[in-house]
Amino acid sequence: MNQRGRLLLLCLTLGLNSCVAASEGSSPGQCSDGADNDADGDYDCDDSDCALQSPCPGAPFQPGMLEDSSSCDAGxxxxxxxxxxxxxxxxxxxxxxxxxxxxxxxxxxxxxxxxxxxxSQAFAIRWLDAIKDMLQVNRVGDRSGIGCTSTDPYILGDPHLWLGRPDLAAFIRDNGPDGPQHGEPWTLNDLILSAISLDDLSPVFRAQLFAQLGTKLINLDNPGAETSWRVSHANLFEHTYLNRRMSCMQCHNSEFSVTDDSDPELDRTWQVPGYFERALFGSSAGRPIQDLAAFFRVEGVLAMAYYPEGVYRPGLHWGHGEGFNPWGMHSRCGEFILPSEMEPDVEAWTGYFIEPVEEPSIWELEALLRGAFESLRNQDLDIDSDREVAGDQALAWMIGMTVAERVWTELTGHRLTAPHFFPMNRYQRDLLVHLSEAFVGSGYSLRSLIETAVLHPYFNPGSAERCDELDSAYYLAPVFNPWVSEHDVPELRLNSPGDGMARLPARVLMDSAIYALDWPDFDRNVEAIWVNPALDPGHEHDGDGAPVDDDGNPLDENNPINEDGFPLTPTYAFELGIGMFMLDSATGFRNNNLAESLTWEEAMGPCVDPFPEDEQRGDDWIDALLQNAPPTIALSDLVLAVKDRLLAQPAFASEEERELIEALVGAPLDAPTSDDEPLRRACGVFLSSPDFQLSGAAGSDLLGTPSPFIPQxxxxxxxxxxxxxxxxxxxxxxxxxxxxxxx
Structure with a gap:
């Protein structure tokens, strides 16, 4: 963001009716207060007027924090x-x-x-799923693309083939979808891994437009299906790319909001400066959704094959059409009709996005997106004196803000915007801008964004007991819980570290248990189960359109299937129950609730692999622990080995905890044992404990605590x-x- 944009940002911070530039060092602080007192867009450490006076090394202030307040780190x-x-x-x-x-x-x-x-490779694998969640990529059901987004090796081979290989993402970044094709067929899964290696997420957002459209959504036996799915695609684009909803813009947008107020104490909408919606839609209040939905035309853009009445499954089959593969992407991601070969839209819809488009399609939308990313790749966001923004820059910046907030939410469990899609206070707004600049200004780097987020002081705040200079536990700006602003007690209008606590993402919880206990990956039972060989475009089909294997033998459909079109297995039910994003109708959640706790406890409480491939489960980490432990070792030492493995806590917190554990396992802790049942009872408790489930609570320092028994x-x-x-x-x-x- 350039200097003018930063000045506008400060103006909003002070309130629209009170934007008066102060000189550096004037009230509320001096050059050492970590503030931008002269409104030149530079904070003390970067300000030329303060460089010699300011304690730049280790200066704690960052955007989003309270000015002139003590900072406390958890260590x-x-x-x-x-x-x-x-x-x-x-x-x-x-x-x-x-x-x-x-x-x-x-x-x-x-x-x-x-x-x-x-x-590490583990980082790329972990954030592969997080990025798919942000884009609302379906893991199951028809819209998972029959392998285009799957990590199951039985569908399209090694799901981690593109780890550490940036060339695919670089190829897509540097070429248009209708240009040269990559030498190896690839899926969205492959591209995300490659983009993480390249450290540029822009190719993912461009290719996802095609991968999203190239999924089975349309049944032309229903005359209204085509137009309905256009709108559905447009709504998904609004949410995952822009963090907006057209139906909300009439009341809340970057120019005005019904919850705006000239008094900063009463203002509940703190927009980032710039009329971004106007730049994209021609009006800050948006426009008819049809104008955006026109870009998501399916019939005539997605290549499909038609089987007439009297043959197997009559109708249009998206996976059987022959068309062009953008950038050489795998046919399971859909094949498309090139723009030069497209027939006129039977609905005759025109579109508007940044500019009017007479014959809109996904090809035109991708071109706009490509230009948007390039517009901010090597230059700052330019906001003029009237807060107008160029359309291409507005698009790139809004995607940047969306990614920045989604990553912060993934890391902390707390959003920076309210349900109306805007920050509720200036601290959330400043932090959102800070994170967005880190992402966009680094060439759409996930690493730079995550580094900026986790090194922010509010990622690791300490408790009041840890820092003597704190007079209150409530010393944080209300970025985690902005709803406290109207509390009767002024002190409680701020946040404490407790407000920053949150349940870990459901997938992280599941994978933590799997990793610690050496269980096979549960996802093997989910992402491949629904694939119906009768609908799989990877198979050949006979003259009547029925699927056959390589030898010409008929393929039967999988049964039974649920109402979504795929089997409802115990693994799938578990992942739904603990809040993992699975598909459009099950978008996941992060909060604790009774149903989630019961689902987790039912599966994890016994501390045995709940979803074995065979009826006979294999050995796990607890089995190995017992096999390698001395026969005379006390049960207490084995319990602590399990606690250390799961919680990194090699000691009982108190004698009371020891007594409770002993009662729970039903065996004396001082006696030796070769039975795994007491250990698995303790394990189930640790897996459901706050120390395993929650993040944001610092706890006691345990470095140097000896472990009574260290497993092999x-x-x-x-x-x-x-x-x-x-x-x-x-x-x-x-x-x-x-x-x-x-x-």
Missing amino acids: DEAFVRRVVPQLLGRQPRSIREVELLVQIIEQSDRRTLVGALMD GSTALDLCEDLRARLLPGTGASCSNEGRLVL
Whole structure:
């Protein structure tokens, strides 16, 4: 954002009727207050007027924070415990792994640790699913594209083939969809992994337009299906790309809102400066949804094959058509009719997005998107004195804000906008701009965005007991819970670290349990189960349109199927129940509720693989623990080994906890045992505990706490060598004989 844009942002911060530029160092603070007092767009540390006076190294202030307030950090151990699940998709493996990661910080800084974590394959795999969630990519059902978005290896081979390979994403970034084709067929899954490696998400947003349209949505036996699905696609585009809803813009937009107020204390809509909706739709209040939906025409754009009455499954079959594969994408992502070969739209709809379009289609929308990304790739957002924004820049910036908020929400569990799609206070607004600049200004870099977010002081706030300079637990700006603004007690109009607590993402919880206990991946039972061989376009078909295998034998349809068109297995029911995004009709959730808790406890309470491939389950981590433990070891030491594995806590918090665990497992903790039942009872409790389920609570520092029993393969040296290979290859890092990581 340029200087003019920053000035407008400050104007809104002060209230539209009170924008008076102050000189640096004037009230409310001096050059050391971390504020932009002269409204030039630079904070103290970057301001030329303050560079010699300001304590720039280590200055704590960042946009979104309270000015002139104390800052409190929860410490390096708390930071590691919070950042590992979010970046790697699993909990730390023990207190020893926490100690090793803290050692990286102690010898360098948190930025170095974050960079090392993001260099790992686990980071790409974890954020592959997070990005698909942000784009609302269906995992099951007809709209999952029959393999285009699946991670199941039985559908399209190795789902991680494109890990660490940026060339696919670079090819799409540099070419149009109707130009040269990539040498290897690829899926959206492949592209996301490649884009993470390239560190540029813009190719994903461009290709997703085709992957989304290239899914079975239309039944032309219903005359209204075509137009209905156009609108559905448009609504999905609004939500996943723009974080807007046309039906809401008449009351809430970047120019005005019914919850605006000239008094900052009463203002409940804090827009980012710039009339973005006007730039895209010609009016801040939006326009008829049909004008956007026209770009999502299906018939005549998506190649389909028609089978007449009297043959197998009469009608149009999207997967059987022969057309062009944009950028060489896999045919399971859909095949399309080139713009030069398209027939006129039978509905005769015209479109408007940034500009009027006479014959709109997904091809024109992709071209607008491509130009938008390029418009801000090497220059700042330009907002003129009337707050007008060029359409291409407005589109790129709105996508940037959408991604920034979705990533912050994924990391913290808290949105920066209210249900009307705008921040409720200036702190949320400032933080949203800060994160958006990090993403857009770095060439749409996921790494830069995540680094900016996790290094923000509000990602790892400490409790009041930790910092003597705090007079109250409520010292945070209301970015986590903005609804406290009207509290009767002024102090409670702010947030405390408790407001930042949230349940971990459902997929992270599931994967943490799977990883810690050495269970097979549950998703193997979900993403492939619905694939109906009778509808699979990857098979050949006989003259009547019926599917046959490679030898010409008929293929039968899978049965039974549920109302969504695929089997409702226990695994699928579990993932739905704990809040994972699965499809449009089951978009997931992050909050704790009774149904979620019961679903989790039913599956995880026994602490055995709840969804084995065969009736006979295989050995897991607890079996290995017992097999390698001395026969005389006390049950308490084994319970603590399990607790350390799941929670990175190798000791009982108190004697009371020890007594409760003993009562729960139904066996004396001082006695030896070879029975796995007591350990699995304790394991089930740990898996449902707040320490496993929640993030944002720092807890007690446990570094240096001895472990009474360290299982085979889990010593500090074992973990050090593993981390060195995974996070720090080629850096010269080494492990001492004692298992200390040396950079």
